[in-house]
């Protein structure tokens with residue numbers, strides 16, 4: 001039930017491990033800090049990590065007549081969360097559904113969650129190289145969506161997969177809201193010097209090449225990992241960090257673009 005949801009944004013990646021779920025959760029938290037009512041839907045069947053990232057593991061979800069009821073991350077009810085991970089007993093359990101059962105489950109998660117009035121719904125999707133990704137994108141045809149954000153790391157091998165993802169979005173008529181380059185350089189917590197461990201600017205170059213916006217470049221920041229297991233935003237916890245400033249600017253440009261569409 002997405003009829004009470006104003007804007008739907010997909011978060012995609014070319015491959016796993018690039019920080020897609022971290023970006024999805026911190027983006028949801030940053031939008032909430034912006035005073036918006038947000039939902040976060042985790043349908044990454046390959047590794048539904050949102051319950052872990054927000055410290056909500058083990059929470060029970062239940063179904064009412066109108067559908068699945070999401071979990072509120074805080075008492076102010078400004079962020080509600082639904083994840084395939086809530087259906088697994090243990091984070092290390094694999095999702096074993098196959099074929100039609102898997103497709104049905106994805107469809108149900110996209111359409112049968114009883115979301116409140118939301119300003120934004122962020123959807124964390126399975127990585128681009130997986131079968132699950134195709135299933136989700138097929139199901140997305142029936143969902144009205146403002147567009148997708150693609151998360152990548154700067155290495156060439158990750159960027160190659162993102163190129164495929166961009167082509168995929170263009171073929172399936174999914175609007176690309178922009179690219180976020182994550183893990184781009186390491187900022188030393190002691191001297192704040194940035195070391196480009198892999199390389200940098202690949203996301204910027206790719207955005208230029210594909211003619212899509214570059215939303216921001218996030219460094220590797222171990223303090224971001226420390227926030228895992230909490231519902232704390234980098235905006236409030238690390239307000240002067242490059243990560244927080246980048247998320248602020250991502251929220252500003254994203255809300256401007258989406259609300260003007």
Ligand code: ADP
Nearest residue numbers: 016017018019020021022183219220221224225
């Ligand atoms: P994905 O969803 O793409 O598989 P995750 O969001 O689960 O990736 O991130 C993989 C790991 O990398 C996690 O342990 C996360 O804490 C860490 N991580 C992601 N982005 C950053 C970052 N910018 N700085 C430090 N650690 C990060």
